[in-house]
Amino acid sequence: MWFCTYFRAMQCFVNVALYVSKWYCYRSMFFQGILQQPGDFLKISVPAIIYMVQTNLIYVALSNLDAAFFQVPIPLLCLVFTFYLH
Numbered sequence: 001m002w003f004c005t006y007f008r009a010m011q012c013f014v015n016v017a018l019y020v021s022k023w024y025c026y027r028s029m030f031f032q033g034i035l036q037q038p039g040d041f042l043k044i045s046v047p048a049i050i051y052m053v054q055t056n057l058i059y060v061a062l063s064n065l066d067a068a069f070f071q072v073p074i075p076l077l078c079l080v081f082t083f084y085l086h
Helices: 002-019 023-034 038-064 073-085
Strands: none
Touching: 002 023, 002 038, 023 038
């Protein structure tokens, strides 16, 4: 369950490392993006953490409920979020 989330995070780090050819550039880019700009980092990390928790709760709900009952709340979830955004 948590493996997919960690795999996505590692995939992002690998993609950035492939984009930046030298290790010291990657390290300075990483520290510049996180430590020198903590406000931007928090703006990005809060929705990411909420998405991660939501995804893991969906996996837990799917493992504990039958599929027919589970398919009803998910479209309602999208509909409720749409109303909250407007």
